[in-house]
Amino acid sequence: MTSYHYQKHQLQMEQVSIKSIATQVQTPFYCYSQTAICNAYNSYVEQLTSMDTLICFAVKANSNQAILKTMADLGAGADVVSEGEMRRAIMAEIPASKIVYSGVAKTQSEMEYALSQNILQFNIESENELLLLSKVASSVNKVVKIAFRINPDVDAKTHAKISTGKSENKFGIPISKALAIYQLAAKLPGIQVQGVDVHIGSQLTQLEPFENCFILIKQLVEQLREDGHTISIVDVGGGLGIDYAEDDSEVPTIESYCALLKQQFSDLGCKLILEPGRSLVGNSGILVSKVIYLKEGEERTFVIIDAAMNDLLRPSMYDAFHNILPITETEEQACYDVVGPICETSDTFARTRIMSVINEGDLIAIDSAGAYGAVMSSTYNTRLQVPEVLVKDNQFSIIRERTDYEQLINQDQLTAWQ
Numbered sequence: 001m002t003s004y005h006y007q008k009h010q011l012q013m014e015q016v017s018i019k020s021i022a023t024q025v026q027t028p029f030y031c032y033s034q035t036a037i038c039n040a041y042n043s044y045v046e047q048l049t050s051m052d053t054l055i056c057f058a059v060k061a062n063s064n065q066a067i068l069k070t071m072a073d074l075g076a077g078a079d080v081v082s083e084g085e086m087r088r089a090i091m092a093e094i095p096a097s098k099i100v101y102s103g104v105a106k107t108q109s110e111m112e113y114a115l116s117q118n119i120l121q122f123n124i125e126s127e128n129e130l131l132l133l134s135k136v137a138s139s140v141n142k143v144v145k146i147a148f149r150i151n152p153d154v155d156a157k158t159h160a161k162i163s164t165g166k167s168e169n170k171f172g173i174p175i176s177k178a179l180a181i182y183q184l185a186a187k188l189p190g191i192q193v194q195g196v197d198v199h200i201g202s203q204l205t206q207l208e209p210f211e212n213c214f215i216l217i218k219q220l221v222e223q224l225r226e227d228g229h230t231i232s233i234v235d236v237g238g239g240l241g242i243d244y245a246e247d248d249s250e251v252p253t254i255e256s257y258c259a260l261l262k263q264q265f266s267d268l269g270c271k272l273i274l275e276p277g278r279s280l281v282g283n284s285g286i287l288v289s290k291v292i293y294l295k296e297g298e299e300r301t302f303v304i305i306d307a308a309m310n311d312l313l314r315p316s317m318y319d320a321f322h323n324i325l326p327i328t329e330t331e332e333q334a335c336y337d338v339v340g341p342i343c344e345t346s347d348t349f350a351r352t353r354i355m356s357v358i359n360e361g362d363l364i365a366i367d368s369a370g371a372y373g374a375v376m377s378s379t380y381n382t383r384l385q386v387p388e389v390l391v392k393d394n395q396f397s398i399i400r401e402r403t404d405y406e407q408l409i410n411q412d413q414l415t416a417w418q
């Protein structure tokens with residue numbers, strides 16, 4: 001599902017040359033392929049036609065309005081984790097009736113906003129959150145539809161910082177306490193239980209943890225029904241990993257993941273909600289950057305680029321591997337450390353990486369940056385937030401402009417005593 005190819009040794013996103021975008025936009029910038037996003041979405045849809053399914057894009061992966069509008073036009077719903085994300089989804093015309101509201105600690109005002117929009121489902125993560133939602137819903141004479149996010153104590157076998165389904169993680173209701181909390185919910189005013197929700201982590205590179213988790217969830221649905229609850233929705237969360245082109249990694253395809261879903265859930269008589277983020281947008285995007293300097297260290301050659309950890313945090317935060325490609329293809333290879341200009345050693349994109357020979361002034365692309373890239377960027381070191389560009393066929397459009405220094409610095413205010 002890669003979004004680019006080389007034509008006459010020049011990197012192209014769909015039919016647009018990256019060099020031509022760079023001339024107009026300046027580096028660094030994010031660049032996404034709309035076709036790649038649509039293809040990934042359609043792979044899910046095609047595999048799951050036999051089941052009643054709603055694909056709710058996990059907005060946290062990429063919340064740009066143009067990306068969300070792409071999802072809306074495809075018929076997707078949204079999985080949101082804050083009022084801000086809900087507002088973004090609704091502004092991009094994703095119907096509230098297709099929005100599920102996840103998140104560990106929804107506040108009263110967030111609940112009030114979500115209630116006013118009549119969303120599809122709240123995914124509740126604790127007893128106290130349930131009690132507050134019951135109070136808030138009753139006070140406006142509404143009945144809200146909920147699922148509980150279950151913590152099944154399953155190891156997702158992914159990076160510890162994005163693993164969410166073990167009992168030591170803060171997420172969800174322990175599976176051992178599930179029956180009790182459903183019983184409590186059934187008695188509360190303003191609450192209508194309709195589903196079971198689970199999400200055990202992100203960038204899962206094996207199907208086995210999903211399978212272990214789904215077996216437990218299926219058993220739970222059956223037990224809940226025996227206890228008299230009407231369970232019509234199973235929300236399986238997101239988490240399917242993507243191929244970051246690391247040598248030893250092999251990631252299950254969307255097709256094989258959907259086959260597992262069908263195998264586990266097709267006879268359960270439930271609507272299935274999926275919350276994929278990374279697998280819809282991750283491989284659709286690159287971060288384009290320019291080499292400022294080459295620097296010969298005593299042991300290494302450093303390629304210092306104009307993108308930094310504030311623009312793409314994943315390598316410094318999770319030691320994540322991202323492939324680095326030259327914009328102009330070359331045969332010759334060399335070994336480099338690719339680093340940004342920020343004053344921290346963690347501002348490193350690749351260590352001792354064998355890659356195409358690079359010169360000062362060259363453009364490079366950091367691959368698979370469509371998910372958890374722009375959304376996690378910051379202005380650390382008073383660097384300007386980078387623009388985003390969306391490509392479709394032979395056209396491209398800037399979907400977020402670069403901020404300017406005035407805008408950025410003017411967010412601060414002096415105190416009355418200065």
Ligand code: LLP
Nearest residue numbers: 058102199202203238239275276277278372
């Ligand atoms: N649903 C819930 C409740 C989630 O918490 C998440 C991601 C998703 C769905 C989407 O998961 P996906 O399909 O994208 O794996 N910043 C990290 C990833 C954090 C994921 C957090 N939750 C990274 O850059 O790897």
